[in-house]
Amino acid sequence: MAFSESWSVLEPDLETVFDHEADPLQALADARIAGIALRGVYNPDHCSGLMQRFIERGMTRDPEQSNPEGKLPSRIDIGSSLVNRARGGLAVSDDPAENKAAFLQHSASTHELFSHLFDGFDNPVDTLYGCLSALAVSKEVKVAREPDGRLYGPAIFRIHYEGHEYTPHINHVGIDDKLFNYEVSRFRHQFAGLICIQNSADDGNSPHAVIHRCLWNSEVHVHLSDGTYHEYAAENAIEKQQIEVQPGDFYLFNSGCIHQVAAVAGNSPRTVLATFIGYSEEDDEIFVWA
Numbered sequence: 279m280a281f282s283e284s285w286s287v288l289e290p291d292l293e294t295v296f297d298h299e300a301d302p303l304q305a306l307a308d309a310r311i312a313g314i315a316l317r318g319v320y321n322p323d324h325c326s327g328l329m330q331r332f333i334e335r336g337m338t339r340d341p342e343q344s345n346p347e348g349k350l351p352s353r354i355d356i357g358s359s360l361v362n363r364a365r366g367g368l369a370v371s372d373d374p375a376e377n378k379a380a381f382l383q384h385s386a387s388t389h390e391l392f393s394h395l396f397d398g399f400d401n402p403v404d405t406l407y408g409c410l411s412a413l414a415v416s417k418e419v420k421v422a423r424e425p426d427g428r429l430y431g432p433a434i435f436r437i438h439y440e441g442h443e444y445t446p447h448i449n450h451v452g453i454d455d456k457l458f459n460y461e462v463s464r465f466r467h468q469f470a471g472l473i474c475i476q477n478s479a480d481d482g483n484s485p486h487a488v489i490h491r492c493l494w495n496s497e498v499h500v501h502l503s504d505g506t507y508h509e510y511a512a513e514n515a516i517e518k519q520q521i522e523v524q525p526g527d528f529y530l531f532n533s534g535c536i537h538q539v540a541a542v543a544g545n546s547p548r549t550v551l552a553t554f555i556g557y558s559e560e561d562d563e564i565f566v567w568a
């Protein structure tokens with residue numbers, strides 16, 4: 279059986295990926311592969327250097343700080359999140375136009391922050407975009423933007439503390455979030471592209487993203503909403519694949535496939551540099567945002 283017919287993770291380098299798939303992003307869009315991992319694209323020492331900087335500058339909390347009643351947030355973001363600002367906990371209004379203006383303004387501040395945040399280290403956002411560009415065949419990878427040129431935030435650091443879990447879900451601006459007033463809703467497929475910055479354990483017990491070979495459909499939606507997805511997956515023998523990564527590894531998957539990450543345990547927050555990616559077969563642009 280050809281590698282591309284098996285539901286696996288392509289790795290470890292670009293050459294291998296292109297050996298197996300002439301157009302790896304199309305393979306992801308078709309859910310023929312679970313994901314792509316490119317190992318060691320970012321210096322692990324710079325990963326730990328950045329974590330230290332975030333704590334020193336008060337951008338995230340020191341995991342040693344006590345959290346007796348578990349009241350402190352289990353996830354801290356550095357950057358702008360479209361979904362959180364358009365319709366989630368950081369929305370400023372009930373008016374979608376006001377939320378959009380506020381999101382784009384916040385995104386501008388993220389561009390300013392990221393222009394100096396990495397001073398003294400390699401720029402991990404550039405590394406992530408470089409990986410995507412290398413994987414894109416005849417398409418141009420760009421920071422997502424509105425037709426008037428206003429840019430979305432280019433990427434986000436998500437720092438996950440003890441207890442933080444992603445139960446099975448999808449991420450798709452059109453299908454799931456219904457944000458049709460944003461340019462990124464034009465894309466048929468949505469991917470997630472990340473760099474692992476810190477695992478919550480280095481003994482193999484850190485949680486990682488698990489991708490299910492199951493694209494969103496209305497039947498699955500019902501099971502996701504009523505909490506019976508696991509039963510549905512077992513009954514239908516849905517394949518799944520864990521994308522195991524180490525600090526400095528890039529990984530990419532179709533976020534329109536059901537995916538999950540188990541709860542973080544312990545005092546080392548699981549940290550990723552994360553993006554979403556809009557992709558359509560016939561579109562010569564690939565938009566990236568967070």
Ligand SMILES: O=C(O)CCC(=O)C(=O)O
Nearest residue numbers: 444449470487533550552
């Ligand atoms: O942290 C991860 O590996 C994936 C989180 C996630 O669900 C996503 O980026 O869509």
Ligand SMILES: [Fe+2]
Nearest residue numbers: 448449533537
């Ligand atoms: Fe997700």
